């Protein structure tokens with residue numbers, strides 16, 4: 001009788017254990033249980049598959065070693081959970097990926113154990129950052145356009161009257177001072193124009209153009225400088241259809257990105273190389289321009305600010321912080337997008353995507 005009970009009981013336990021394993025294996029987030037020595041007690045398939053192992057083979061291994069983290073690992077969420085003996089939920093970066101980690105203490109063994117659930121939110125975070133950036137730039141744009149318009153009117157007066165005065169004034173000393181006022185006002189005008197461009201208040205004058213020709217013309221403006229700095233410029237042009245754009249504005253946008261790339265390779269202090277490529281994405285009907293450099297790269301913590309007006313990491317007099325914001329305004333006004341494709345210490349790639357739109361009847 002006792003044996004019969006035992007027989008029934010064992011398969012039931014095994015079955016229920018299997019059901020539990022199947023349940024946690026069905027979850028695509030990483031789930032594992034660890035002890036205070038950070039050794040895996042149990043894990044689901046997703047977790048072990050990340051390390052190309054079977055769930056049984058990760059048991060006993062250290063979590064931080066598996067993830068290739070430094071030991072001791074700073075700002076470790078497990079430490080926070082160990083110390084508080086309470087659940088901890090937070091975002092953390094492991095290598096190139098961002099995870100939402102939830103850690104819950106469980107009563108297991110003498111020291112207790114911790115159930116960890118790791119959800120990969122890398123893509124979601126990138127989308128969230130991009131959305132935040134778009135909203136931020138749209139609201140800065142509104143503020144900037146109001147201010148720029150208000151300044152524009154009195155500035156036009158200062159420019160006009162100071163020019164008139166330079167014609168009328170005879171006294172040399174006074175003339176010099178009036179000229180200073182005029183030059184300062186001209187500088188302000190350039191800034192106001194850049195801000196109006198960023199806030200998309202300058203409508204494009206479009207015509208049908210070949211983007212490769214526009215890039216060539218832009219490069220021509222910099223060829224002398226490239227030679228003097230022994231910088232290699234590589235062109236990789238694809239077959240691109242004509243595109244309905246404001247040639248001058250697009251040239252300006254490309255020039256801004258190119259000059260940033262030049263400054264970045266110069267700052268990195270190695271032999272500079274800038275590659276400009278164009279590709280036509282037939283399906284999406286988009287032209288993709290990539291400008292890649294082997295400069296010092298953009299640190300993560302400033303990546304979200306580089307399109308903000310007046311944001312610069314360059315010394316006073318060298319950077320105005322208006323180049324990329326203006327470029328952003330121009331590309332957006334053309335219905336396109338601009339983004340940093342990648343940026344490491346080995347260099348940066350800016351990607352500009354422009355839709356190939358046909359001119360409407362009202363445009364012709």
Ligand SMILES: Nc1ncnc2c1ncn2[C@@H]1O[C@H](COP(=O)(O)OP(=O)(O)O)[C@@H](O)[C@H]1O
Nearest residue numbers: 260261264297306312313319320321322323324
């Ligand atoms: N290719 C690049 N490589 C590294 N950093 C860059 C690159 N392009 C832009 N940046 C960063 O973005 C900032 C803003 O650029 P921008 O708006 O053109 O202003 P500015 O060039 O006057 O500083 C730069 O100061 C620099 O820190």
Ligand SMILES: [Mg+2]
Nearest residue numbers: 256260323324
């Ligand atoms: Mg610049």
